[in-house]
Amino acid sequence: MVLVDTNVLLDIATRDVKWFDWSIAQLIPLINAREAAINPIIYAELAPLYLNARELDLNLVPPGNFRRLQLPYSAGFPASRAFQAYRKAGGQRTSPLPDFFIGAHAEAEGLKLLTRDSARYRTYFPRVKLICP
Secondary structure, eight states: OOOOHHHHHHHHHHTTTTTHHHHHHHHHHHHHTTTTOOHHHHHHHHHGSSSSHHHHHHSSTTTTEEEEOOOOGGGGHHHHHHHHHHHTTOEEEEOOOOOHHHHHHHHHHTEEEEEEHHHHHHHHOTOOOOOOO
């Protein structure tokens, strides 16, 4: 199972000039194998692009082919620890970033993560196997 990071889905939804081709090429085989997954945080990060939840559901590429995983309670502690390490290293954001919950989810459940933003995941979740450029 592969958790698909929001940035990959945004690349596709917005037809990003730089990243669309890479993102779609990585995602299609996962969808065909029924290995693509999202969680509530990824879903929430996509929501601002759409008028309502129905429109978002219809625009997940293609509809119905993402496993919708619940964020496990066990992801909370590693997300907090990663965030603390980020702040100690000089990170400026003062509220937990969604990436820390996404990384902790992948780590807690042994999921691979499809992302093009690998630096933070490699730094704070080194055990997560990444699919990245």
